[in-house]
Amino acid sequence: MLDRWLITLSAQRGARPATLVAYRRDVTGWLEFLTGHLGGPPDLARVATTDLRAWMAASRARGLGARSLSRALSAVKGFHRWLADAEGMEAPAVAAMRGPKVSRRLPRPVDIPAARALIDAVRTDAREGWIGARDAAVLTLLWGCGLRISEALSLKGADAPLPDVLRITGKGGKERLTPVLPAARAAVEAYRRLAPFALGAGEALFRGARGGALNPRLVQKAMETARMGLGLPATATPHALRHAFATHLLAAGGDLRAIQTLLGHASLSTTQVYTAVDGARL
Structure with a gap:
């Protein structure tokens, strides 16, 4: 399913190769975490808020910064939106999850x-x-x-x-x-x-x-x-x-x-x- 989602992003939205690589990495990490966290292949329609919080906590423990985690959550949300549209597998907890607060860095132009x-x-x-x-x-x-x-x-x-x-x-x-x-x-x-x-x-x-x-x-x-x-x-x-x-x-x-x-x-x-x-x- 992950491959089909990425193909859709490339064909319909013109996602760049580097973006697709990042999305694959982020969503693969999420799915691998769920498998280990739940002790087996996850039911993606039954993902709970507690699962998401556990994944985010584990990501932060690995040293992932707030900005990178926010990007990863955005990829996960996009994947689940596609699952809801393409497969009818809705996961309300994913849609409702808020990412970490990210302080916006000011641009640093040269004069x-x-x-x-x-x-x-x-x-x-x-x-x-x-x-x-x-x-x-x-x-x-x-x-x-x-x-x-x-x-x-x-x-x-x-x-x-x-x-x-x-x-x-x-x-x-x-x-x-x-x-x-x-x-x-x-x-x-x-x-x-x-x-x-x-x-x-x-x-x-x-x-x-x-x-x-x-x-x-x-x-x-x-x-x-x-x-x-x-x-x-x-x-x-x-x-x-x-x-x-x-x-x-x-x-x-x-x-x-x-x-x-x-x-x-x-x-x-x-x-x-x-x-x-x-x-x-x-």
């Missing part, structure tokens, strides 16, 4: 000078010019267009030269339109001019050293090296550039709803955390 310095550093410090241009282009898309790194690396050869507005498929398969700044377009073109590979229309735009699709870890590593060289904190990650996109727009008087749309956030409350970032950071 404008730091963002520029980071992009310049990855461009000039790379072992080959085309690799530096590639990494700089990816990071410019994160800062200038608010893309997630997975979204930037999902671009195909057919997407370049970048248009004035990009159609991006984000989390959950949701599409959004993202304006492209001239600086982002120029950075991608600089990379294309230097790339030693034919960037076919249906192939990945950003390539690794051997010509395959670029691994996000390589971009993260390049930025890690750059931020250490610049003396920036460990929070200066590629995702911090996406945070910077939002906070810099907000500081310039951007509308919160518009920023929500540009970031691809499903809920306005997710975007509202940027309003809590202190004025010095903005």
Whole structure:
């Protein structure tokens, strides 16, 4: 049943492979716990509140944090919702269970000078010019267009030269339109001019050293090296550039709803955390 649920998530909701792996791990852990806790294969329609509390307590005892446990409970709830719809196996206790309180962490963007310095550093410090241009282009898309790194690396050869507005498929398969700044377009073109590979229309735009699709870890590593060289904190990650996109727009008087749309956030409350970032950071 677990496999069928995951196939449904992939086909109908466009769940990403990494999300499916996490959901499989979380729900498998839940089912294995129930089997041991109850002394045999569980009746999933008869799960009790006490079973859930015991699982959550055992998870915390293993060192699972509140945020990770909340995510695991969300996966378990999703699995049981699917069981109710697909198999008629309703478990009211699961639907009613509340997760642990999770304190919302504030975004930690980099400021404008730091963002520029980071992009310049990855461009000039790379072992080959085309690799530096590639990494700089990816990071410019994160800062200038608010893309997630997975979204930037999902671009195909057919997407370049970048248009004035990009159609991006984000989390959950949701599409959004993202304006492209001239600086982002120029950075991608600089990379294309230097790339030693034919960037076919249906192939990945950003390539690794051997010509395959670029691994996000390589971009993260390049930025890690750059931020250490610049003396920036460990929070200066590629995702911090996406945070910077939002906070810099907000500081310039951007509308919160518009920023929500540009970031691809499903809920306005997710975007509202940027309003809590202190004025010095903005």
